[in-house]
Amino acid sequence: MKKYLLLILLLLPAFTQARPYWNQRLYIKPLRVPVVENPEFLDLDGNGRQDAVRGVIAGGVPLLWLDDDGNMQDGDLEGDTVNDCLLVDRDKDGTFDLIVKFADLTGNGVTDMQMILDYPVPGHHVPNLMIVLDDDRDGVFNYIDWRQLDLLCWEKNGLSDFYTDYSGNSTFLKTHRVSTIMRDLRYNWENPFLFYDFDGDGLTEMAVRCCDTLLPDPEAAAEGYDPKQYQGWMGWFSMGIDMDNDNAHGNDFDFDMTLHYSAEKGFNYSDCVHPLRNMRGLPEADRFFPDPRFRLLTELIYPDRRQVFDRAFAGRWTSARFAWDEDDDCSRWERVELLDNLDPFIIGTMKGGFDTNSQSDVSGDRGEWDADFSGGGDIYVSRFDGRVHLLGAERGLWRIDQNAHWFQGWNKTFQNTSPAAFSTVEYLDADGNGFFDTIRYDLDGDHAWECTVSLAELGLDDRCTVLDVSKMRYKDYTRLFRKVSDNMWRQTLEARKVAQAEGLPLLWYAKLLSAGSARERYQYGWWFQFYVFKDLEDRYLREGDPQALQRLLKAYYGGDWASLRKKQA
Numbered sequence: 001m002k003k004y005l006l007l008i009l010l011l012l013p014a015f016t017q018a019r020p021y022w023n024q025r026l027y028i029k030p031l032r033v034p035v036v037e038n039p040e041f042l043d044l045d046g047n048g049r050q051d052a053v054r055g056v057i058a059g060g061v062p063l064l065w066l067d068d069d070g071n072m073q074d075g076d077l078e079g080d081t082v083n084d085c086l087l088v089d090r091d092k093d094g095t096f097d098l099i100v101k102f103a104d105l106t107g108n109g110v111t112d113m114q115m116i117l118d119y120p121v122p123g124h125h126v127p128n129l130m131i132v133l134d135d136d137r138d139g140v141f142n143y144i145d146w147r148q149l150d151l152l153c154w155e156k157n158g159l160s161d162f163y164t165d166y167s168g169n170s171t172f173l174k175t176h177r178v179s180t181i182m183r184d185l186r187y188n189w190e191n192p193f194l195f196y197d198f199d200g201d202g203l204t205e206m207a208v209r210c211c212d213t214l215l216p217d218p219e220a221a222a223e224g225y226d227p228k229q230y231q232g233w234m235g236w237f238s239m240g241i242d243m244d245n246d247n248a249h250g251n252d253f254d255f256d257m258t259l260h261y262s263a264e265k266g267f268n269y270s271d272c273v274h275p276l277r278n279m280r281g282l283p284e285a286d287r288f289f290p291d292p293r294f295r296l297l298t299e300l301i302y303p304d305r306r307q308v309f310d311r312a313f314a315g316r317w318t319s320a321r322f323a324w325d326e327d328d329d330c331s332r333w334e335r336v337e338l339l340d341n342l343d344p345f346i347i348g349t350m351k352g353g354f355d356t357n358s359q360s361d362v363s364g365d366r367g368e369w370d371a372d373f374s375g376g377g378d379i380y381v382s383r384f385d386g387r388v389h390l391l392g393a394e395r396g397l398w399r400i401d402q403n404a405h406w407f408q409g410w411n412k413t414f415q416n417t418s419p420a421a422f423s424t425v426e427y428l429d430a431d432g433n434g435f436f437d438t439i440r441y442d443l444d445g446d447h448a449w450e451c452t453v454s455l456a457e458l459g460l461d462d463r464c465t466v467l468d469v470s471k472m473r474y475k476d477y478t479r480l481f482r483k484v485s486d487n488m489w490r491q492t493l494e495a496r497k498v499a500q501a502e503g504l505p506l507l508w509y510a511k512l513l514s515a516g517s518a519r520e521r522y523q524y525g526w527w528f529q530f531y532v533f534k535d536l537e538d539r540y541l542r543e544g545d546p547q548a549l550q551r552l553l554k555a556y557y558g559g560d561w562a563s564l565r566k567k568q569a
Contacts, residue, residue, distance in 0.1 A: 023146075024058035030146035033086060033100075035077050036063050044284040050074045051282055061149065062089040064096065064288060068281035069104075082111050083278045085295075087288055090149045091121040096288055098149060101295075103278045113276075114141035118151050119178055119290060125150060127178045129188070132164070133171040135305070136197065140165035142172075160252045160331035167204050167252055168197040173302055175230075179291045183220040186301045187212060187230035194305050195333075198474045203247045206474055207255065207333065208308055211236035213264055232270030232301060237261045237312040240336055241474070243481035244518045251331065256481070257388065258336040259469060260321040261377050267315035272303045313470035320370040320377045322390035327364030328519055329404040339367030344397045344424050345447040354397055362418050364401030368393040368427065375434050380464040381480075382436065383559035384455060385526065386488045388480070389427070391466055392434045396427035402527070421445030430454070437462040439557075453557060458550075460558050485518040488525035494561035499532045501565065502539070529556070 021034035036055025044051040050072050054064045064087040065072075065079035072079060079086065082104050087096035097119040105112040111134065118128035128151055132141045143163035145152045156162045165172075175182075175189035194208040213235030214228040221227035238260035247254040279297050286292035303311050323336040330336045337360040346353025347362060355362050368390040370377075375392020382389050389396065400423040422445055428438040437456055440449040455462045467480070496513065499506055506513070512528040515521040533556045540549040555564045 020058065025147070033063070033078070033088075033144075033146055034058065036065075039077055041074065044282050050076065052285065053077055053079070057088075058147075061092060062096075063087070066281055066285050066288070068101075069278060082109060085281060085285075088149060090124065093121075095119075095290060097121050097290070098144075098151075099289065100144070101279070103276065105275075105277055107277065110137070111139070111141075115294065116142055116144075116151055117179055117291075117294065126176045128174060128176060129179055129182075129185075130174040131172060131188070131300070133173075134165065135171055136169040136202075138165065138168060138202075140167075140170075158250060160333070161250070162252070162333055166195055166207075166333035168195065168202050169305070170195040170204075171305065173300065177226075179294060181226040183217060183223065183225040183229050184231075185294055185297060186299060187232060188300075188302065189230060191230070191234075191302045192304070192308075194308060196305065196474070199245065203249070203252055204333070205242045205245055205247070207240040208305075209236065209238045209240075210234050210303065210308060210312070213266075215264075232268055233265040234267050234269055234303075234311070234315070235262060235264055237266060237308075237315065237317075238338070241477050243477055244485070245478050246517065246519060253331045253333055254328070255330050255332075255336050256325050256328070257477075258321075258323040258338060259377060259379070259390075260323075260338055261312070261315065261317040261319070261373070262321070263316060263318040263373075266317050267311045269303045269307075269311060270301060272301055272307055272311075274300050274302065274304065276300060309470075317373050317377065319373050320375065320390060320392065322368040322370075322379070322393065322396075324366045324388065325361070325364070326366050326398060326523070327361075327401045327404040328523065329364060329401075330361065332359070336365060337361055339365055339397070341367070341369040341371075341395060341397075344399065344426060345442075347418050347422075354399055361401075361406075363399045363406045363422050364404055366396065366398035368396035370394065378469055379467045380435065381467075381484055381487075382462075382464055384436070384439065384460070384462075384557040386484060386491060386559055387526070388484060389436060392429075393427075393436070394429050394432075396436065398425040398427075400424065431456065431462070433463065435462040435464060453553070455557060458554050458557060460554065481522070482518055485522040485525075488529075489515065489521040491559060491561055492521075492525035492528050494565065495529045495532045498555075498561050498564045499536070502536060504532065504535055529561075 020037055023030050024034050034057040039053050039055040041050045042052040052066050057063050066085040067079055068085050069083035081102050083102055086100040088098040089096050090098055099117040101115040102111050103113040113133050115131045120127045143152055143155050153164045171192045171194055173188040173192050189212055191210060191212050195204045196206040198205045212230040213233050215231050217229040220229045238258055240255040240258045242254050243256040276297050276299055280295055321338055323338050325336045339354055339360050340356050342356060343353045349358045350356055370390055370392035371394055378391040379388050380391050406419055423443045426440040427436040429436055430438045439453045441451040442449050509528055509531055512524040515524045536552050555561055
């Protein structure tokens, strides 16, 4: 027995280096890069010390670790995740096509940044150049599936606990372009995507997305790069906001509203410079990279979390969009998915309808569009439905998914079916004063508006108090939602009194009177009022009472159920 143990101890060094890493072919999450097999230790600068280790992982895929901060020890089988660089040749063609660079930007020995250059190879996703900055120092960066060797930014646990660091305070920059066609690697497309944790619970209450505009660049074309380049002009600004702050662990993202501004040149940010350090490794290692220029970067250019709002609200935008998650099913990291001002009845990705965007909710969200930015991107709360709307919007659409049956399109688990028929509400600004004044309904799903209501014809003023979003902070949004929800519920209780006085059997609607949260008071309250309104409308039509019907219409669309109680008294 002693001889056997002695033999094992003698063979252990060779056995350790030859042994495959344990989690390469298993069906549990491979959360880290495997240790290389058949290691080759490299001294790239000829100083007698190990600078790199090269080997293979499962399937014979070549892998290389580069020591970019000079602390690799002879015999190390991997680099560190502080400043070193990892290269993988996924298709084994002799060119490294997945590159992961770590950097300590402050010099305190803690990783602050992870940069991934993901070049296209057969069987893998679109190219990516993605940088994650660890603003909240939780050590969470991007997620790579080390079995598939894919960057899977959307991989998650449960409903919305994403592996990539979208929770808390975080920043990432990304483009779906290969670096070799980019003239200036300091710029990016999503530049940046920002996540804000205002209450310190480790979750995200607001996400801000800024996208640069690709513009013609004759010099880039002359130098052999793509003729369109990012040049420091932001063309997209959007805020996804958890209006009721009801996110929680297990429901990590619950954005309710999105505001989005666009223009070819919304604002310039070329002076928003952020220094980099610890990017440059040994020059002798440049030969391993398809494009080693990123190793020469000393700065990135993007508006950070402190700069972005002032820049955005001073921008020169040409259009605005708005989305509200009426069925409260959005759990994607970015935002309530934006909808297109297209055909309200066509359904399906890239079909030319309201939900043509592949990431939009197939049904359940309300979208509104201000094509000329006449409303300045501001919002208001209407009287006709008690909801938040986009100032200046010429049109709005709400495709109803009352109980979130169809969920949101991006979640593949729920993509197999779409509603064959659905109810739709359209909002129009007929007089062009920036406030909706006309509401049309297709409740039977036949793609024809069976009912149109004009506030002007009812003698109702459509104008409302404007809310300047440039002056709003997160607490103002949550305060606004509480106000909207409380007012919705006050109107609901008034509607109940009216219904009781009219002898309507309210037992049928008891569920809608059992609201346990601000969101339920908002959602159930709207629906209760709508059902009571339709029941009373039906009664007055059956009874042939146009005066009662007119009073009902003015009370419902004027947000004044109490006026009917006064009439009853």
